[in-house]
Amino acid sequence: MSSKAKDRSLSEWFSEIEKGAIKLPRFQRYEAWDRHRIASLVKTIIHDLPLGITLILEVDKEQFPSRYLQTAEPEDATARVTEHLLDGQQRLTSLWRALHNNYDDTTFFIYVPELDEYYDNPWADEWDIYILPRYYKNERRYPLWADEPSNTLYRGCIPTNLLKPIDMASEIEDWIDQATIDMKPTEGVENFVVKYEEYIAVKNNVKDMIYKLRENVKHYNLPYLALPTETRKDVALQVFINMNTNSKPLSRYDIIVAEIESVRGESLHDLQTNLNNQYPLIKEYEELNKLILNVSALLQDKLPNERGAIEMDKSIMLDNWDILVNGLNKMAQFLESEGILDSHRLPTNAILSVIASLFANIPEKGDAKGEADRLVKKYMWSSFFTDRYENSAATHAFADYQALKLVMKKIKKQKKYDLNSIPVLNRSKYPLADIEELMETKWPKRANIRARAILAVSTRLGALDFADGKSLSRETIKERDYHHLYPDSLLKEAEIESYLALNCALITDVTNRNLIGRKDPSLYLDERIDWSDKETIHNRIQSHVIPVEELMNGDYENLEGENKYIKLNEDFEAFKSERAKLIHAASELLSDGQMIDFTKVLRKSQETKDDNEVEV
Numbered sequence: 001m002s003s004k005a006k007d008r009s010l011s012e013w014f015s016e017i018e019k020g021a022i023k024l025p026r027f028q029r030y031e032a033w034d035r036h037r038i039a040s041l042v043k044t045i046i047h048d049l050p051l052g053i054t055l056i057l058e059v060d061k062e063q064f065p066s067r068y069l070q071t072a073e074p075e076d077a078t079a080r081v082t083e084h085l086l087d088g089q090q091r092l093t094s095l096w097r098a099l100h101n102n103y104d105d106t107t108f109f110i111y112v113p114e115l116d117e118y119y120d121n122p123w124a125d126e127w128d129i130y131i132l133p134r135y136y137k138n139e140r141r142y143p144l145w146a147d148e149p150s151n152t153l154y155r156g157c158i159p160t161n162l163l164k165p166i167d168m169a170s171e172i173e174d175w176i177d178q179a180t181i182d183m184k185p186t187e188g189v190e191n192f193v194v195k196y197e198e199y200i201a202v203k204n205n206v207k208d209m210i211y212k213l214r215e216n217v218k219h220y221n222l223p224y225l226a227l228p229t230e231t232r233k234d235v236a237l238q239v240f241i242n243m244n245t246n247s248k249p250l251s252r253y254d255i256i257v258a259e260i261e262s263v264r265g266e267s268l269h270d271l272q273t274n275l276n277n278q279y280p281l282i283k284e285y286e287e288l289n290k291l292i293l294n295v296s297a298l299l300q301d302k303l304p305n306e307r308g309a310i311e312m313d314k315s316i317m318l319d320n321w322d323i324l325v326n327g328l329n330k331m332a333q334f335l336e337s338e339g340i341l342d343s344h345r346l347p348t349n350a351i352l353s354v355i356a357s358l359f360a361n362i363p364e365k366g367d368a369k370g371e372a373d374r375l376v377k378k379y380m381w382s383s384f385f386t387d388r389y390e391n392s393a394a395t396h397a398f399a400d401y402q403a404l405k406l407v408m409k410k411i412k413k414q415k416k417y418d419l420n421s422i423p424v425l426n427r428s429k430y431p432l433a434d435i436e437e438l439m440e441t442k443w444p445k446r447a448n449i450r451a452r453a454i455l456a457v458s459t460r461l462g463a464l465d466f467a468d469g470k471s472l473s474r475e476t477i478k479e480r481d482y483h484h485l486y487p488d489s490l491l492k493e494a495e496i497e498s499y500l501a502l503n504c505a506l507i508t509d510v511t512n513r514n515l516i517g518r519k520d521p522s523l524y525l526d527e528r529i530d531w532s533d534k535e536t537i538h539n540r541i542q543s544h545v546i547p548v549e550e551l552m553n554g555d556y557e558n559l560e561g562e563n564k565y566i567k568l569n570e571d572f573e574a575f576k577s578e579r580a581k582l583i584h585a586a587s588e589l590l591s592d593g594q595m596i597d598f599t600k601v602l603r604k605s606q607e608t609k610d611d612n613e614v615e616v
Contacts, residue, residue, distance in 0.1 A: 005053050005223040010045070010095070011165035013222055017072050017096060018166075020079030022056075024089050025064035031093050034447060035106045036393075038094040039129035042160060045095065045220050046110060046127050046213055054088030054224040055243055063233045069093045071102050086227070086240045099217070101161035105442075107132045107146045109157035111391075112209055116156025119429070123399075124392055127213070130157050131391050133450075135440040142440075149179035153206065162210055165218040176206050252306050253289040260314050268292075271318075275325055281332040284342045286349050294353035295324050298401055299360065304353040305394035327360030334359065334376065339460035341477050344445075347384040347452035350393035354401045355380065361405075363412055371411050374593035378425060379404060381590035384453035386430040388423065400424050425591075432587050438580040443499040445482045454501040457586045458544040461598060463506050466540050472506065480506045485551060486572055494565035496572060502579045503572075505544050542598040545582050550575040581605045 016022045033041075044051060057063075059081050066084060068074070070093050085092065098108050109130040113122035132146050145151035152159065162172055180203050185195035227236055257268045272288055282288065296317040297308030317324075331352060340346055358376055363369040379400065383389055388396055403422040410417040420426045433441075433450055444451035463472040463480075470476050482504050484491075491498040538548050553571035556564050585605035589596050 005225055007221050007223050009165075009218065010220040010222055011218045013092060014096070014099075014165050016083070017069060017092070018074065020068065020074030020076060021082045022085055023062075023066035023068055023081050023083075025057075025066055025084050025086065028085075028089050031070050031090070031097075033090050033094050035103075035108075035131050035133075038098050039108060039131050039391075041091060041094050042098050042108065042110075043127070043129045046163075046216050048216055048220060051091060051222060052088075054091070054222060055086040055227070055239065056224055057084040057086055057227045057231060057236050058082065058229045059084055060229040063236070069096055071100065072096050083226075084236075086236065087243045088222075088224070091222075098160050099164045101159055103134075104136075105134055107134055108160040109152060109155075110160060110163070110213055112156050112158060114156075115153060115158075115206065115209065118155040122156070124395060128392055129160075130155075133387075133390060133448075135437070137436060137440055142437075149175050150182050153179035158206075158210060158213065163214050163217045165214070172207070172210055176203055176210075179206065252309055253293060256293065256309060256314060260318065264315060264318055266318060271321060275328070279325070279329045279332065281336065282328050285332060285335060285340075285346055286343060286352055291328060291352060291356070292324065295327060295356045295360075296320065298353045298357040298398070299324065299327075301402070303394050303398050304350075304401075308394075308398075323360045324356070327356035327358075330359035330362070331356040336474070338377070338380065338456075339462070339472070340456055341459065341472070341474050345452060345455060345459060345477075347449045347456060348389045348393065350389045350397045351380055351383050354397050354404070357401060358404055358408065361408065363408075368411050368414070372408055375404065375407060375411070377593040378419075378591055379422070381453075381587065381593075382424045382430070382432070384449065384456060385432045385587040385591060386424060387433075387449075388430045389449060396423065432584070432591060435577070435580045435584050438583055439500075439502060439576045441501040443482065444501045444504055448501075451501040453587070454583050455504065455506065457583055457590070458506065458546075460586075460590070460596065461543045461545060464540040464543040465507050466505075466537070467508070467510070469536070469540055471543075477506075479508045481509055483507050483509075485546065486575070490556070490568070491572065494568045496569060500576070502576045502583070505546065539598075545579065545586055545598065545601060547575065547578040547582060550578045581608070584608075 013022075041051075062081055062084070064084060066081065069085075069089065072093075097103060101107055109132065111124055111128040111130040113124055113126070116122050132143070134146065135142055141147065145155075159175075162168070162175060180199065183199050183202055185192055185199060189195065227239065260266060260268050272292060275292075276283060276288060282291065285291075293306075293309040294304035297312045298304045299320050300308075300312045300316055302308035302312045334355060335341075335346070343349065346352075355376060358372075358379075362372045362376075383400075388400075400423055407417045407419075407422060420428075424430055433453075437450065438454065441450045441454060442448055444455040459472050464470065465476075465480075472480065483506075484498055485503050485505055486498065488498040491503075541548050541551065550571070553574065556568055559567060582601055582605050585608060586596055586601045588608075589600065589604055594600075
């Protein structure tokens with residue numbers, strides 16, 4: 001094997017994958033990267049920044065059972081395999097799928113600031129990746145605008161599938177025609193020639209931008225090392241293991257530790273250890289080294305990410321240490337008071353540095369403190385129930401922090417302020433998730449902002465266990481897990497999706513086994529009422545923001561076949577709809593910084609329903 005890397009452009013990689021020449025040994029893990037890591041990879045490519053070396057095993061006769069990259073099965077299944085990809089499969093699989101835009105739950109776009117006419121100000125100052133979560137309802141894929149070229153271009157977005165490094169000139173022309181159709185002047189209008197020339201100029205500008213991006217992708221160099229065909233299986237496996245486990249480059253934190261010690265002679269590791277010993281709760285929400293860097297950067301008005309950590313003054317970082325510690329401690333206390341007990345229940349970690357930095361400078365007492373605390377609540381819950389942090393989280397966190405900091409200063413001086421100046425609180429740009437979106441949101445155990453936001457509403461109300469009535473706390477959360485309200489096995493019989501956030505409750509395994517199992521909701525609730533009393537059980541159920549009446553629909557044991565499935569589907573839809581309305585009402589109250597209980601949420605939900613009926 002030569003230790004010298006060989007060059008290979010991305011278009012060459014795609015050509016080999018497309019014709020079936022490259023396969024993966026089956027001992028490789030399956031696709032594992034989340035949408036944000038994929039977006040980061042695509043951003044690296046379009047900006048022509050380097051990636052690591054890939055490793056292939058040249059193949060004459062395949063030594064290992066193999067499979068094609070996900071969604072890259074060739075038309076000719078008999079194509080000759082010439083290479084096994086030993087290292088780099090996550091990168092190549094992610095690039096293949098992102099540049100084909102074939103993820104069911106996500107669509108990727110290149111964000112081009114100079115093409116954006118939707119936002120008042122571009123949310124990035126250079127090419128960036130726009131991540132759009134998708135969902136299906138009534139066999140249609142939402143949000144609808146993502147499949148409408150004119151709407152995507154209006155937002156400064158170009159779908160990544162237009163950048164595939166293959167010949168697709170006609171598809172690009174078609175997309176540009178559709179994207180600019182509303183700009184095309186009609187013959188006979190005043191100044192037709194001038195307007196037509198302007199229209200052609202816009203088309204050419206969009207086309208130039210697409211082809212500039214395509215050139216970056218097409219010629220991007222992804223180098224590789226190659227093991228020759230005569231390499232033994234055991235040797236190939238050992239090289240694979242070494243490349244995936246033995247190499248651990250210095251992290252940004254390691255570099256900053258060294259820099260601080262060389263400049264100030266102080267140990268950042270010792271400071272971190274002392275912080276952890278003094279306030280052990282903080283690390284429940286994020287790794288301490290990440291929080292330290294992000295908050296330190298934000299306190300110096302730098303982006304809360306690696307770039308900000310590089311740019312910040314390390315000496316000032318140490319000068320701000322007590323302020324940082326105070327902010328992080330108050331952040332952890334605040335999250336706990338809002339019912340968010342750990343990183344697994346936190347909808348987005350992008351808010352942590354903002355909240356800690358705000359609390360580092362928040363008023364200590366009086367009306368100003370009360371108003372400032374409420375502003376932080378508005379910020380946090382708005383970040384959970386809008387799509388503000390689905391994209392460019394660090395950039396958006398920085399912008400929100402700057403605006404929040406200005407408002408905090410006005411609060412201290414008891415001056416008037418405009419909440420719309422804070423992007424995440426501007427409902428015209430970032431509306432709260434609507435009822436339909438809540439109804440389609442998937443299981444909250446996954447790293448999904450909206451799903452965890454729905455769960456967070458129930459943890460905010462204490463999420464009493466159905467059986468023993470214990471409130472959710474830092475101690476009892478260790479006993480809780482995610483369980484279906486309408487049992488998974490019951491819904492599966494009718495081919496109904498069960499893994500939805502609205503069908504989830506955080507209760508103990510014992511309660512699930514002994515109480516729920518695969519029973520109708522009406523049956524297991526009646527049994528529990530026999531053990532206790534109706535009011536107590538209803539209070540426990542409602543502490544999860546669950547509509548009891550809709551949950552108690554049932555009697556499926558006395559039904560069979562199609563009749564059972566029709567009733568089950570109707571009942572489940574009614575339950576989802578009513579719970580979505582309650583969650584939506586709670587999100588409105590919480591995003592307004594208000595305290596909530598179930599009665600207040602129910603009243604708000606009913607008021608909204610009455611208002612809608614009046615409008616109709």
